[in-house]
Amino acid sequence: MPAFRSPSFLNNDFGSVDLDLLRDFLLPFSDYFAARKFTISADISFDEDQFKKLARLLRTPTRSAPSELIEAQFHIDEVANDRGMESLILAYSKAGIPLPTDDELTPADLAMRTWMSHPELLRRSNYQRIATSQRSFRHYMNRHEKPMPFQLPTTVVINAMEKRLSTFNRDRHRGGGTALWMHDVGDVLAFVVRRGENLKRGEFIEGEKSRYQVQRPAGYDTILVQKQLGELHVHASLISEHREYCRLIGEYLFGDEDFFPTSELFDLSPIHELGEDIESPAFIDGIESVQLDEVTEMFMGSQNLTKTFRGRRIFVQLREHQQQLTLGTRITKAKFRFTLRDYPEVTATIHSGNIISYSRQVGVELIEAWMTHHGIKTTGVPRDPATPTTLANALSDPKPASTTASVAGRAG
Numbered sequence: 001m002p003a004f005r006s007p008s009f010l011n012n013d014f015g016s017v018d019l020d021l022l023r024d025f026l027l028p029f030s031d032y033f034a035a036r037k038f039t040i041s042a043d044i045s046f047d048e049d050q051f052k053k054l055a056r057l058l059r060t061p062t063r064s065a066p067s068e069l070i071e072a073q074f075h076i077d078e079v080a081n082d083r084g085m086e087s088l089i090l091a092y093s094k095a096g097i098p099l100p101t102d103d104e105l106t107p108a109d110l111a112m113r114t115w116m117s118h119p120e121l122l123r124r125s126n127y128q129r130i131a132t133s134q135r136s137f138r139h140y141m142n143r144h145e146k147p148m149p150f151q152l153p154t155t156v157v158i159n160a161m162e163k164r165l166s167t168f169n170r171d172r173h174r175g176g177g178t179a180l181w182m183h184d185v186g187d188v189l190a191f192v193v194r195r196g197e198n199l200k201r202g203e204f205i206e207g208e209k210s211r212y213q214v215q216r217p218a219g220y221d222t223i224l225v226q227k228q229l230g231e232l233h234v235h236a237s238l239i240s241e242h243r244e245y246c247r248l249i250g251e252y253l254f255g256d257e258d259f260f261p262t263s264e265l266f267d268l269s270p271i272h273e274l275g276e277d278i279e280s281p282a283f284i285d286g287i288e289s290v291q292l293d294e295v296t297e298m299f300m301g302s303q304n305l306t307k308t309f310r311g312r313r314i315f316v317q318l319r320e321h322q323q324q325l326t327l328g329t330r331i332t333k334a335k336f337r338f339t340l341r342d343y344p345e346v347t348a349t350i351h352s353g354n355i356i357s358y359s360r361q362v363g364v365e366l367i368e369a370w371m372t373h374h375g376i377k378t379t380g381v382p383r384d385p386a387t388p389t390t391l392a393n394a395l396s397d398p399k400p401a402s403t404t405a406s407v408a409g410r411a412g
Helices: 020-033 046-059 066-080 081-097 107-117 121-135 155-171 239-254 270-279 314-320 364-374 391-396
Strands: 136-141 179-185 187-198 200-206 209-215 217-227 229-234 288-301 305-310 329-339 346-351 355-357 406-407
Touching: 020 046, 020 066, 020 107, 020 346, 066 081, 066 107, 066 121, 081 107, 121 179, 121 229, 136 239, 136 288, 136 364, 155 179, 155 239, 187 239, 187 270, 200 355, 217 239, 270 288, 270 314, 270 329, 270 364, 288 314, 305 314, 329 364, 346 364
Parallel strands: none
Antiparallel strands: 136 229, 136 355, 179 187, 179 406, 187 217, 200 209, 217 229, 288 305, 288 329, 329 346, 346 355
16 A cells, blocks of 8 residues: 655656746745755745755655655655546546646646645545555455445544544554545445554665664555445455454444454355356356456365466366366365456456455446355345446446545545
């Protein structure tokens, strides 16, 4: 997940950003740069040597660097690209805010100008990008095994959730300062969690001297509440975080901390049971074909042994090489390739337990219905795929005519 790094938009040649705009952006931090023997004032214009020195100072912040400057650099750098500019333009449109009238704004220029005039808009655009960029989630079905109604949390509730997460992270020596942002989009309620990671010590060169600096990078997790499926999808690095997010969402949205048990949701044994029939589209309207491209088997014992088969159409390749899957083993991983009627091709990598990764977030509900039909998804209510309302179509490619996005809580 993203963490602070040296701003790449300043690694380009002199003149790659609007220098007057860069000066105006940095003016509120003039005292910090003055302490580092660099003058910034409203009547100064940067020459090439000054630009290079300024870029070097921004790439090597000191402990006294203002937190707002670090945050601004992070958000600007994250969206200072073509896709980021598109997301910013979309954010302006949704908020009903006129775009800057400058004719020649680069993505970095637009990001800086947005931070100066509408910082919350830039944060919101970047956090929504973070929420939609994940492809791998652990899935948790609620204990009622069906969708359950809930109320959107208010700002007061979100603040309480943040406080609890800050305590959770401080107890794990990852610092406080946890922030939580919520995006309500169609059939999905998406949360982005900013939290501290473990402290890192690094060596830096400043001028002619070497020094050590201790920093706590920021990490980001994504939590998706699938309203129609009654599931929680979590992208986080540690099992303890997954369990805490299950308890958190269960308590604050559904009034039950144990609402999302962390039991296994995916079972790959049907591949052994059905053989080539596992590749049947199962009459799911919208799925044209399915093929199995990878299988990992585990031989259980005092020392577990794994064997992986890879190739287009595994069963065809096995016949050609006079091989077969080994009955009695546990299949721990399988990769399926789905050809969909209305979407690009999607690859789904399923791990026994809770984890599934998609190559792209389209056609998700069709694949969920296919897994339920074949018994790969062990719990949950089968969905009628005739009128799919997919998670990621709403998040990654919103269409205002049918899906309007709103943000509860606050950003920043």
